[in-house]
Amino acid sequence: xxxxxxxxxxxxxxxxxxxxxxxxxxxxxxxxxxxxxxxxxxxxxxxxxxxxxxxxxxxxxxxxxxxxxxxxxxxxxxxxxxxxxxxxxxxxxxxxxxxxxxxxxxxxxxxxxxxxxxxxxxxxxxxxxxxxxxxxxxxxxxxxxxxxxxxxxxxxxxxxxxxxxxxxxxxxxxxxxxxxxxxxxxxxxxxxxxxxxxxxxxxxxxx
Amino acid sequence: xxxxxxxxxxxxxxxxxxxxxxxxxxxxxxxxxxxxxxxxxxxxxxxxxxxxxxxxxxxxxxxxxxxxxxxxxxxxxxxxxxxxxxxxxxxxxxxxxxxxxxxxxxxxxxxxxxxxxxxxxxxxxxxxxxxxxxxxxxxxxxxxxxxxxxxxxxxxxxxxxxxxxxxxxxxxxxxxxxxxxxxxxxxxxxxxxxxxxxxxxxxxxxxxxxxx
Numbered sequence: 001x002x003x004x005x006x007x008x009x010x011x012x013x014x015x016x017x018x019x020x021x022x023x024x025x026x027x028x029x030x031x032x033x034x035x036x037x038x039x040x041x042x043x044x045x046x047x048x049x050x051x052x053x054x055x056x057x058x059x060x061x062x063x064x065x066x067x068x069x070x071x072x073x074x075x076x077x078x079x080x081x082x083x084x085x086x087x088x089x090x091x092x093x094x095x096x097x098x099x100x101x102x103x104x105x106x107x108x109x110x111x112x113x114x115x116x117x118x119x120x121x122x123x124x125x126x127x128x129x130x131x132x133x134x135x136x137x138x139x140x141x142x143x144x145x146x147x148x149x150x151x152x153x154x155x156x157x158x159x160x161x162x163x164x165x166x167x168x169x170x171x172x173x174x175x176x177x178x179x180x181x182x183x184x185x186x187x188x189x190x191x192x193x194x195x196x197x198x199x200x201x202x203x204x205x206x207x
Numbered sequence: 208x209x210x211x212x213x214x215x216x217x218x219x220x221x222x223x224x225x226x227x228x229x230x231x232x233x234x235x236x237x238x239x240x241x242x243x244x245x246x247x248x249x250x251x252x253x254x255x256x257x258x259x260x261x262x263x264x265x266x267x268x269x270x271x272x273x274x275x276x277x278x279x280x281x282x283x284x285x286x287x288x289x290x291x292x293x294x295x296x297x298x299x300x301x302x303x304x305x306x307x308x309x310x311x312x313x314x315x316x317x318x319x320x321x322x323x324x325x326x327x328x329x330x331x332x333x334x335x336x337x338x339x340x341x342x343x344x345x346x347x348x349x350x351x352x353x354x355x356x357x358x359x360x361x362x363x364x365x366x367x368x369x370x371x372x373x374x375x376x377x378x379x380x381x382x383x384x385x386x387x388x389x390x391x392x393x394x395x396x397x398x399x400x401x402x403x404x405x406x407x408x409x410x411x412x413x414x415x416x417x418x419x
Contacts, residue, residue, distance in 0.1 A: 052278050053311070054299075054312075054369075055311070055366075055369040056357060056359055056360065056363070057354055057357065099297075101297065101313075115281065115283055117225070125227040
């Protein structure tokens with residue numbers, strides 16, 4: 001069973017002083033392994049307009065973009081002060097750095113390799129690393145690369161869905177719990193004139 | 208079979224280090240290349256007949272050197288508790304060409320800088336944390352691959368277009384394995400953070416027995 005929530009009580013998972021809870025083996029394998037997604041934070045990345053278009057590489061097009069430092073931010077989408085069920089403070093801050101190595105594939109799929117750092121409001125640094133994938137839609141590669149039939153305008157930006165699986169590293173005891181989890185993110189990339197302007201993610205951890 | 212190497216170009220870059228802190232395996236630091244002061248140069252260009260081994264039927268054999276600047280560059284460094292600095296970087300180089308627009312080349316690398324210097328690794332790590340390595344210059348070794356645009360499509364917008372001649376000039380960068388030997392200069396202060404990288408990039412080539 002898979003459930004998505006931001007209110008589930010998962011404190012037992014975080015008690016690292018206790019032995020790892022033994023899970024009895026199922027007598028037979030006739031159901032999916034249990035999993036849950038716990039909402040932890042969201043972030044918006046403002047993309048710099050000055051980007052490096054390498055051009056055509058085998059299988060697609062390579063573009064490198066960077067985040068606008070300190071104009072990109074992390075926040076709790078419901079503006080709550082704690083993460084539901086965990087009893088830990090919500091994550092809020094600025095992205096102090098971030099780089100996205102974009103690969104637009106000829107088969108209308110976009111892949112990204114991202115490194116970024118969140119500087120939280122209480123002074124901690126959280127290092128985030130992930131790859132993401134997004135489908136560009138039918139003939140999306142050609143439409144994007146040709147510049148004809150541009151995606152989005154200033155008045156009506158286009159949005160593409162994208163998914164990712166971030167992992168976290170930090171020195172901060174406040175946020176050390178993040179390192180115990182695999183994250184997943186569901187996002188939207190906002191396009192104006194077929195240029196990436198903003199990327200927004202909701203990040204969950206698998207519990 | 209023996210290995211030989213040829214000097215291709217040198218990157219000299221001031222870097223800004225941002226310590227992210229202690230993580231379970233060591234210490235994370237982000238290095239950002241300073242694009243205003245970073246230089247990429249093949250001067251003096253290594254002369255010789257070393258284009259002769261490149262396929263004659265292509266135009267990809269000429270090496271006229273790589274001179275330019277760094278558009279952007281980051282190195283996600285981890286200093287491990289065994290006094291090994293693992294480097295993991297990507298740098299976008301703007302190569303000067305005859306075209307009005309520079310030719311962009313991505314350089315992807317990973318490598319090692321040894322902090323232990325033959326001493327006790329754990330003690331050296333603690334010394335590094337205490338900032339006792341300030342002013343030192345350490346040897347770095349990197350394995351490098353490159354990515355660059357090849358050709359174009361008539362229907363593509365101009366940002367994605369790159370002249371075929373530029374690819375031909377730099378094509379050998381994607382067709383061989385490269386290494387860099389160089390130095391990491393450590394600054395004063397806590398964690399003796401890296402403040403400059405000086406890397407000389409070499410192309411690896413194998414020489415069959417009997418050849419010179």
